[in-house]
Structures are given as C-alpha cells and as structure tokens.
Amino acid sequence: MTTSTPEKGPNPGEGRLLRYVDALCEAFAQEMRRDESVFVFGLDVDDHKCIQGSTRGLLQEFGAERVFTTPLSEDAMTGVAIGAAMAGMRPVHTHIRMDFLLLCMNQLVNIAAKARYMYGGSVSVPLVVRSMIGKSWGQGAQHSQALHSMFMHVPGLKVVAPSNAHDVKGCMIAAIRDDNPVIFMEHRLLYPTEAYVPEAAYEVRPGKARVVAPGEDVTVVGISNMVVECLRARELLAEAGVSAEVIDPIWLAPLDIDTIVESARRTKRLVVADNGWTSCGASAEIVAQVLERAGDAGIAVKRIGFEPTTCPPSPVLEAKFYPNPGTVAATIHAMVRPKDAPWTPDPERTKLAYQTQFRGPF
Amino acid sequence: MTTSTPEKGPNPGEGRLLRYVDALCEAFAQEMRRDESVFVFGLDVDDHKCIQGSTRGLLQEFGAERVFTTPLSEDAMTGVAIGAAMAGMRPVHTHIRMDFLLLCMNQLVNIAAKARYMYGGSVSVPLVVRSMIGKSWGQGAQHSQALHSMFMHVPGLKVVAPSNAHDVKGCMIAAIRDDNPVIFMEHRLLYPTEAYVPEAAYEVRPGKARVVAPGEDVTVVGISNMVVECLRARELLAEAGVSAEVIDPIWLAPLDIDTIVESARRTKRLVVADNGWTSCGASAEIVAQVLERAGDAGIAVKRIGFEPTTCPPSPVLEAKFYPNPGTVAATIHAMVRPKDAPWTPDPERTKLAYQTQFRGPF
C-alpha cells in the first residue's frame, strides 16, 4: 500500500518507491557512513533477521564494533547508551517492542532527559532509542503498547512517530543528528508500506506537522499508524459528504501545535486519533493545547484511541480494542452530523491492505 | 497549618486534629490489626526514622515478618509485592520518592496493571504502592517528580493523591482494601499539616471528588499539595473580587469528572493546577475530558503545573519552577478579568506556612 506522498523533504515526490523498513535501514547506513560516532546496538540487531530487515547489511558494512547485540539487560544497556552518548558517541539503541522501554524508564527519564539540564549544560545526550509498536496476531498485553505520552510528559526528551517511508528516513537522520535523546517510535504494521523516498540523506526535523490531506468539516490528527487509518476514514467520509482534513504531527515532542490550531480554528472540530490510550495521552495533550490557545473559537473536540482496557489477543476482542478507519469515520460523522442517524461504513471496506496482509507471529 | 476540614467521611468534622503523617500511620496500624494479610515493606520502613514517622510503631506492634526493609532492588521488590498480592496478601510497598517508581515501571505497568485482565480474571493484585513527592531544599532533578500521569495512562491501575490528613487516612484504608493495584501519592510538605481525623477506621473511596470551597467565577482543580495552594490563591483572589471554586479530585484514577464538569459548566472557566508537568499530564486529561463532555458550553481552560524544565535545586530557579498561590491567583485573575491590568498578589502574602516551616534535607 502506498501512503499519500509527503509534500515535504528536499525533493518532494522524488525518489524511489521504498518500503518503510528499507528507508529506515538506508538512514542508518547513510548516517553511519557519514559519522564514525554513530553505532547501532540492542538485542538482535546483528542476527540474520536484522530486526525485520531494518538493520540488514549493517554488520557486514560496519563490523561488530558498530553493530552489536547485547545481553538481555535493557536497564543497564540504556545506561551504557547514555554514557557513550555523553562521551561523544551517537548510539542508536533498538528495542523490538516499545513495551520493553518500561525497563528503561529510570535511565531514560532520570538521566537521559535530565543530564544536560542537571549538569548545567556541560554535557549532551545524542541518543536515539528505537522501538517498535506491535499490533495484532495476538501480540497481547505486553507486546502492543505505544507509550509515547509517558515520554512526552518529560522535558528533555524528544519523541517522534513517523507514519510513512519518506518520514521514517528523514526523521531517523534528524534524530541521529539531534543532540538530544530522541524516542523513536516505529510501527510494526507500517514496515511493508511504501512511499517515495529520496536517495540522498535528508532530515525531517521537529517543528513542522504535515497536512496530509485537506478538508473543511473537521480536523483529524492521526498519530503513527493512525495517520494511515485516518486517511482511509477520510475516503469513507467523503462518500458520506463529510470533508476531513488529516494532519500528521510527525514529531510529538516538540509538537507543532500551530498547524493543528490553525486547521481546527477553521473547521471548528478537532478529532485526535491515537494508537494508544487516551487518558493523559498524546490526544489529551493536543486537545488541551488547542483549547488553551483557541478556547473562544468554539471548537468541538473528541479523542479516539485504544479502548480503556489491556490489549487482548483473542481476535474478537482485539478487533474491538483498536480504533480503525470504520470507527474513526463513524465517530467523526456523528460529530459533524449530530442530527443524522448514526452512520457506520461497511466493515469490509474499512480494512486496510497493510493490515490484512500481516500474518504473525511477528 | 490546618487545611479546610473535609466535609465527607463518616463523621464530618469529628475526630482529633492530627498530622497527615500520623493519620497515615494510624491507617496502617488499624488495617494491620484488622487483616493479617496486610504487610508494610520497602526500604527503611523499619529504621528509627520510620519514613518520616509514617510507619512509627509498626515494627514493634506487628514484628519483622510484617514490617521489613529490603535490599536496594526496587524492580524485583515490586515483583515480589505483586506475587505476594496475587497469592492473597495485601502488601504496602513504600518508596521515599516517587522518582524511584521509574525503576518499577515494568512490574507496575506490564504486570500489576494487566494481571487481572491478561489472566482472564483469575487473579487480583491488591497492592498499594506508596511514594512520596519531594519538594524544595534542593531536592533537584531526581527527588521531586510527581509522575501520576504515567500511571493514569494505564488501565488497571488506580491512582490517589490525598491532600490532607483526613483523606490520607481514609484513602489509605480504601487503598489497602481495594482489590486492585493503587499508586498512592503522598507529598512530603503535607506531612506536618493537620486536619480533623476520626479515630475509627473509614474509607475515602474512589469516585467522588470534593468541592473544598465554593465559588462563582472559576473552577479550580488542585492536585495533591496544590489543593492547599489553590485555597490560598482563592483567599488572595477574594480580596481582588474574584470568587473561585476549589475542587480536590482526591482519586485521579478513577476520576470523578462529573463534579468538575458540573462546576465548570456553571463558572465557564476551568483551571487545573497540578504538582507535575502539564504535557500529557493529569491537567491535560481533566481539561480534555471536561471539554469532550461540555464542549458546547464555552468553557475557557488553563493548565498550571511545573515549568517545562527539569527541577533545579538552586533556590532562585526552584522558586520559578513551581507554581505557587501567587502565580495561580495571577493566572486566574488574568483569565477572569482579561481586560484589567495584570494583577499579582504581594509575594510575601503568597507563602504558605507549611512551606516556610520546611527545612531540609528531607
């Protein structure tokens, strides 16, 4: 499946059609060639599966000193990464599930986020922490979490959640070059999705959200994979005569709220669809910021995210746990046309190619 | 200093004037007498300082089998507590700073919060995790954090932040009796504050926020110690002719949003003052929930919390990092009287007895 071609980047629309996973891998290779201090480590980055292919070829090109697995010791390995970063290296630490970052919270929040500040500006921590969000095929309670809001809560961290192959390359390059710790969120189901990706290195930096598709009736902010699902919802809504503007914030911290406020002021309706829980989530933050800024504009708001339960593996329950293009479209329809009869798109038509093609276990 | 007497509880206004710390200690003693399965453990609970006095006398009365310190192993000790809870005990695990919970996130979020769900209802985790929020006297980056929003984000956890001696006893008893994991937040600076506390055991349960002081012009939600600071801000505002209603949610998860929505619908203004960062914070959640519910009511909103930096120990910087009655009052004044000249209360008059009497280091 091809996501909408991003309009930003040095050569918009140019480049080859590349998969998300290959674009990511290309970013590593290019940055490692450019800068000796970049290294990629973490469980299984150097095995034959190469983290679903995202580190393919790196061991061969850069050797075991710069591409290596570790013991199962997420807490200490995070500390090692932070220490190496303080000492001038640029580590990229990889976790195959974002859930495992819960083992690293002390190092990430108590040290990485605070080091520059609490050491009076005398050090920096140019660290990238990659993790993948799992979804479907019974990933279940502990292999499915998207915990970005925990990191957005803490000053000193940056957080990014690219939704397409173009951005994942540009964001990774920007993250590696950034002198701050960056929590880099990938989504497992986005790995096979394709977009046009320029060959040369480029950065997709913090500070600019992207209006992925224009619309008049409602502003829809999608986070990570939800951008793709919101685009599908937009198509379905169009058939029902509702025009939705879809925005991809790309970087969640720092967040480009201006683009969202501007759109929401115009449409008077804001929906944030997140691949995560809503309580104290990114969606709460976006809604709160927009309304603090534009409180008098009479903007109606709504958050969509995980249901407020743990993620269950049974397919029946899993289907209800996650938002999808159908539920997003129905929610927006109810908001835009409160007096109409409730409308839900044909469930068959809400399925996304990038999901149906996924087969487990990983 | 006496906080406003809570209006709830079995015998409102009755009981002795008791300090927060002693009320807490009384809750432990009463519950341990009532129920053999309750035990209190964690670093230093059994030394002569007794966690600032909050576990005073427990070792003597209940013995080392039920009151014991542990090695410095927060991660595993949390797992031990969870296991014991699943096996039918009611552990109270104590941390002298909330910052240390970052070492326990895997166990708390991946197991405690999810166990009942992911084991299909076949177990429960009646666990209380106590932690104290530090403030002032150079506590600095890693001894000052209030991380409740991280826990409010995760289904399966309960979160409570009592602001006075009456509630701290009732909430602790409710938390111990609760069959779910409860993140129990205490505030170091509240320890010496006094309120009327009934002698008999009673519960202050989830589900009911308290309107601490009535008002017309603005609804102010204070969290933890910020309730006290908001009450002082209310007094200052009254002198400037602004009438503020102050609400203490007490339990943050589950949250009684109805009481807040009702008030905010009436005052048309909502300010949430938290002892924590605002980004993806409890304040974001409260604002977002109120506006999802009452979006058409034209309610202006504003969040107040930590400045978006790490907490610095230098007193000059620390003073600017934290909200205080003066900054809360000034913010509210600007919101209620946008056309008036900015107004700030006399800084000397914004100081709270419970703060000025505090002298470090702990």
Add this chain to the structure above:
Amino acid sequence: MQNAVAAGTPSLETVTRLYHQLRLIRVLEEEVARVYPTDKIKSPVHLSIGQEFVSVGVCDVLQPRDHVSITYRGHAAYIAKGGDMAAMVAEMYGRKAGCAQGRGGSMHLVDSKAGVIGGSAVVGTSIPIAAGFALADRRKGTGGVVACFFGDGASEEGCLAETLNFAALQKLPVLFVCENNGYAIHEPRAKRWATDRLCERAATYGMPAHHVTSGDVFEVRARAEEAVRAMRGGGGPVFLEVDCYRWQEHVGPNQDYDQGYRSQAELIPWIEDDQVPRLARMLDASVVERIDAEVRLAVAAAFAFAEETPFPDPEDLYDHVYA
C-alpha cells in the same frame, strides 16, 4: 552428553509417570505445530519440544499446594504442573473458555487451581513474582514451595540478581530453574554471557546450586526432589541450571537449521538422547502403547474442545480491567 543418573534406579512407577508427562507434552506441542499453519492459533507460540524433560523432572516432585512460575515458553511447565489442557488450547484459539478467557494467548498461560502462576512475555519479569508467592506461602504457613522457570537469556536481567539476593536473605522456598538452551532467540550464549559460571554465581548468595548437563530427566528429578525436601525444611532457595536444547525455531512451529545461526549438528546428540523414546524403552511396549493412546485421545479432545467452544463476546473486552 551422558545419562549420569545421579539418582539410583527410578521405580517403574516413576518412569511410567514421567513418560506419560513427557509424551503428553510432546504430542500436544506437535499438534500445535501441525495446526499452526491453519491460522487458527493467532498467537505467537514458543514450543518446548526437546526441553520438556526439565519441566517434567521438576514438577514431578511438586504437590498441588506448590506453584510453578512459567515463561512465554510455558506449555511444558503448565502441563507438567497439572494445568488444564483443554483450557490451554482454547486459550491459544482465543476462546472464552481459554484459561485466560482469550485475554492471554500462548504467552500468558495461567491455571490458579493447578498452581500455575501466569506467564509473562517480558523476559525475566516473572522471576520476582515467584519469590512473592513464596513469601506469601511462608507468611500463610502453607508449607508450599515455588518452582521458578526461566531461560538463559532471562538470567541476564538484573531482576534475577535482585531476586536471588532477596530470596536467600529471606530464606524463601523458591527453586530457581534456569533452562539453559544456549540461545536467546538467535543469539548464542557466548554473545551474551561473559562466562559460563552461572551456578557458581548463584551459590555466592549462599544457596545450593547445581548444574545438570546430562539432559537426564531422572537427574533433574533427583536434584529437584532433594531441593524441595530441603526447602520444606526451611532451608531457603536452591538454584538449578539445566542444559537443554530448543529443537524448533524460537517462535513458531518450524525448524530453522537452514537459517545459519546454528547448525543441525548441535541438535543430533539431543535427538539421540531424547528422553521420550528413552523412557519408552524402559517400559513394557504395552504400557507405552496404552499411554500413547491415552495421550493422543487427551490431546485430540483438547483441540476438539478449543475448536467448538465459542469466542468471547466483543463486549467482554471491558471485563476484568479492575477487580
């Protein structure tokens, strides 16, 4: 590898019991592997084929009041401790009658009645949980012990060190069992362990520690028996490291010797020494035949149950978030 039977000659009864368990788990997992390509099991499965003897040897000496703490590779220990097999298969099928009502999947098996503590998919996480059960056992005076299974990879997580210290300090009745199959996913031990001196390390906490390298179910059983006896007498924790080998891929139903990260030559001695046929050879052919038939029936019944029993209702999603 030799069968250094450290335990004298096992009784025929013991051989029969162990054979039954070994065969049951083997057939069950082979059936999981057979069904898997049909996509009826939409759950990552981690098979124990070849490693069953560890769980079987240890659990044979446990009593109903005792607990086992299992991992995401937990089918063997779940069954060996007497977990409900039909409920387990139904769980993998995502059914309401699953042992976790379709909320756990293969990685989070649980059977509180049988003393199976729920598994975790975050490696190492269940180790301190096991110690918590042991603490509760002691407080309640149940006399129960806890056998805590984990992999060689899990031993690298700091929570093992923390738990060993605490369990030894408190003299908790925990039998730590490291199933050392030499790999964490595709990474061999040499890329993860500075040395192989795990047992020696555990012993520095003041607990007995034994390394079973024979692959012999009777030696495992004998070591466990001795440990459990000492633990019930208040002797505190014991550590067992048991060498074993994972025959199949890390996750999923297949073999993966074509992937290059390990060679089939490693497997061969383990196949030669496979405890399932070994124990069969120690029994009368008729007994083996009876057990095999029983086992086939039981496994078939479990799968038939899973096929038929309904999925949860979507609205069930909201149950059990809070007690």
Add this chain to the structure above:
Amino acid sequence: MQNAVAAGTPSLETVTRLYHQLRLIRVLEEEVARVYPTDKIKSPVHLSIGQEFVSVGVCDVLQPRDHVSITYRGHAAYIAKGGDMAAMVAEMYGRKAGCAQGRGGSMHLVDSKAGVIGGSAVVGTSIPIAAGFALADRRKGTGGVVACFFGDGASEEGCLAETLNFAALQKLPVLFVCENNGYAIHEPRAKRWATDRLCERAATYGMPAHHVTSGDVFEVRARAEEAVRAMRGGGGPVFLEVDCYRWQEHVGPNQDYDQGYRSQAELIPWIEDDQVPRLARMLDASVVERIDAEVRLAVAAAFAFAEETPFPDPEDLYDHVYA
C-alpha cells in the same frame, strides 16, 4: 583492622600527594559541615568524611584522559579526580558559577574537563553510565579508563549485575569500586545482603576482584594501579571492594551515634586508623604544615568564591532543557 601494605613502601612523593588530597577533602567537608547550619547550602549533602581514602587511593593512579563516575556522596571522588573545588562549593550554594550552574546541587556534581562524570541521586544509576564512557573510550581509542564508584547498597541494584556482565563480555576498561561502608542509610548490610561474598560473585564474570579490608590508602592505590595497568593493556574490567566507614550521618552535617542504629564502638577503630593523621605522621612536620596551610587557603577561597558569585537569573530556568 591492620595496614597490610601490599604495595611495598610508598615513595615520599606519593605520600605527600596522597596526604594533600586526603587533607583537602577532609577540610573541605568539615567546612561544609560547619557552614551547613547557616542554611546557605540548601541541598542535601552526603559527606565522605572517613571514606576519603578510597577515592584518593584510586584517583591517584588515574590520568586526565580517564574518567570517574561518582555518586551523590561524591565530594571526595570529585576532588580527588581534580574537579574544580570553587565550582563545587558554588554549586552547593546554588550559584550560577556552580559546576552545574545551580541545576545540580551537591548530589549531581560534574566536571567534564576534569573527567568527572555527573553524579546521580538515584542509587546505582550511574554504574552503567560509566560502562558507556568506557565503551566510548575504546571506540575512540583514547586509551582512557573509567573508575566507577558506588556503595554497598548500590551493589544490590540489578543494574550492577547487568553492567558487570556486559563490561566483562566486552572487556571494557572499567574499574568497579564498591565503597562498602556497611550501611545504606540506617540499614546495616546484614539486613540487605544474603552473604558477604560480593567479590567472589564479581569474579564469576571473569574479572579480577579484590576485597580491601585494611582501610589502607596505599593498598587501595596499589590495587588500583595494578588494575589500571591491566585495563590499559586491554585486560577488561576489574572489581575492587573496599571496606570503609561513614563517620557522619547519612545525609547532613552531624554525627548520629545517638540514634541507636549503630554504636560509636564501630567508629573507634576507623578513627584510630584514620589515614589523614597516619599519612601526616609519615611526613616532615614542615611539609604537613605547608600542605595544611595550602589546603586551608584553597578551601577558604572556594567558599569565598561561592559566597560572592551571583545566583542565576530566574529566567535561566529555561536554559539547557535541550541542547
């Protein structure tokens, strides 16, 4: 306790250098204790009085390119590694010219120029950070080593076990130094450690491990020297456990033998064996006098600087959140 000088007779130069450092740290911390009741230092201070010999012995063999990783009880190591004293005192005073610009306080001292890695107030947290510096040293080929100080309490955190394994696996040049003062706050070691076999445990990772029980600065120095030499040759990490004693209360300027958790009798042998007067006795009185005078002047100058140098501007609050 005996001074088992394992290191031959130290040169007069060495004695002089070590005495200077010991005295400097002692006088500095005594001054902190003296000033503390004035509330000019609004920061929790954890004094090293009595334990200075550990930092002094180790840091004497380090070079400018080397690093030390310190704890919240880090004054001694900060000074011993050559950290800027005036900037340290200014930091405790919360001043802009503090080594962390008033953003660290006593618990987060740092001096990147002198090779002092910033301290952390979360026990144990800085141990893997030290290994990260060592990894960077090796990658960059600086030839530098890292001395990583931590307490007996910190050794209980799982991240020590994880870091030891990783450092040994990767043969990183880290000298782990456990300052074993027998207490974590008020909790004695016996309530926290299952056994006293820490060194033996570290050795199971395949690294040399020594327990220095003599309280002798020269023995510490000799062990560190030997270790650093081996590490520079690529020998991988070394572990030192050094028994010592905290004379003052855990946090704050006072003694606390009246609190009941420990008796003054424990202190007496340490006072008798105090390395500061011991080394003074090894030197000419005139040398001692000169050093003492120098030290007094230096400390006074540091405090004078701290008193005079301005506080940060409130608006500085927003600096350094991001690089």
